[in-house]
Amino acid sequence: MNSPEMVEYIRTMIRGDHEANDRIEARLDEIGWDGFPALLGAVFYFAVNKRFNERTSPGEVMRFVADMRAAAPAGTPEIDVNAAETLIRAAVDPDVETAIDPQMAGRIQGLVILNILGNGAVNDDELNELLTDAAALASRVN
Template sequence: MRSPFGVANVADPTEIRTLSQPGNNPQLPAGVAVRSRCNAKEGGLKMIKPELIHYVRTMIRGDYAANESVGARLDAEGWDGFPRFLAALFFVAVDRRFGETADRLGVIKFVADLRVQYDGGPEIRAEDAESLILATIDPSLDYAISQEMIGRIQAATVQRILTDEALADAELEALLADAGRLTSRS
């Protein structure tokens, strides 16, 4: 079986698997598997906060009241790990939408549609979004974009692509868990 990252899923003794139990974690539905990789250098687990996964899940599902609530909790507790998690999700989403052979015109059309959808929201500059997406598809391309703009582009792109795909719950959970594992790597 292959993961969305194009690598085989193999058993790894450094991987820890836990299942949420009813009432143990209100952010995760019962039975959802959460995996993390043991970081041998640090001698401990480097786990992504379940709240970050829940935040993205509610964003993709359009549950904006829950998303605001989780966002407020994260504002109070800290967003540690979110930039890496969002970057991993962005990579996965762009790969799912465009693959390795997307043409510039397809990316331009996607960005134009994305900006129309988020009209009235935070500004997303077309040239920056196109450059970031194209550089994800072709790593030989370069870009000069502020971190703030990168975050906006990544969040809007992830939401758009994964919402448009209308993933089943199990598919979405697997994708979020894979991105969490990718994020946990050092």
């Protein structure tokens, strides 16, 4: 079960509100992160499907991943390029097989979410709707 704190954690991450994000992270460290991977995966799914679809070429996905890695701030953990491309393709095509280390998948999902939804790419209403949909999906998965 994902908590309202987890949804807020992702919201503050997307909005770049580092102070609130740190505060919520400390709270989650106390109460637990159970259900967070499912919520992050659901937000990732909706974010990717907002940007890509089944007609997206492999080259477009490759360019997105390359641009995302190039724009990552110094100190951002390195991500596996092939794993990132596979996860993005799998979000739009359920037939794509994924066998990716969960920790790497989480890093990729977070970075992709920031690149698609961050920097004002979505307004508050769009973000609220996406997070509500993702929380509902994640609660069905858990």
